[in-house]
């Protein structure tokens with residue numbers, strides 16, 4: 001039965017950025033499919049709320065506070081999880097930030113970009129994801145099996161008038177990080193893919209996307225004419241995390257209401 005290939009019973013998943021938005025949605029769907037999920041984030045209260053909701057719904061979740069810009073801490077956290085659970089089957093790298101407005105604003109012009117703002121985004125969106133993939137790969141290679149899902153962005157596939165330079169550049173870097181890692185990991189049975197979301201109604205940039213005029217500006221760029229709800233990423237997340245995607249690796253899949261096709 002094809003539906004059996006979406007089951008994650010007995011699997012151990014770990015999600016970064018799990019307290020909110022797309023990471024929360026990923027954690028929820030992994031748990032719904034039967035996985036035990038380790039939720040990590042810098043937002044401890046948010047983590048606890050997501051863990052409580054998963055447990056109340058009959059799932060299994062635990063919280064590990066983690067800042068992905070602290071690369072040694074990522075390695076330690078993932079080593080600890082493997083030591084406690086004896087396995088690591090799925091890792092979703094969703095923690096990400098956007099800092100700095102689009103080039104269409106004065107503050108977002110290339111000459112206005114501050115080094116500190118650039119470095120902060122690179123530390124979380126690129127180096128944090130790299131260290132997550134690195135730490136997960138080490139265990140998954142020796143296990144001979146594993147799934148890694150990286151949350152990139154449609155802003156990493158083409159220019160995007162709504163985001164800043166560091167965001168666009170780091171998301172694009174993830175697309176090729178995933179291709180490169182897929183080559184090394186394939187002979188070990190470890191599959192790595194990325195998703196490239198268009199605009200989703202989350203708390204990124206302080207929930208700016210929820211403001212009606214910002215939502216309208218994003219919606220105007222989307223062929224489907226609207227922004228998405230985080231629930232709408234769950235199907236793709238489950239596909240990439242489960243045996244159902246057994247012949248997929250090294251790819252980045254847009255989930256963007258048609259933006260990448262425009």
Ligand code: NAD
Pocket residue numbers: 016017018019020021022023040041042043046066067068069094095096097098124151152153154196197198199200201202203204205209
């Ligand atoms: P969100 O703000 O709702 O969730 C991001 C989570 O990451 C938060 O819980 C936050 O506390 C956590 N986080 C931030 N910095 C962290 C750090 N240093 N260490 C650990 N956790 C950290 O935003 P979201 O939209 O769900 O973002 C998730 C991912 O989706 C990001 O990588 C983002 O770039 C990507 N994305 C979002 C959209 C969108 O429209 N919302 C579009 C494309 C890509």
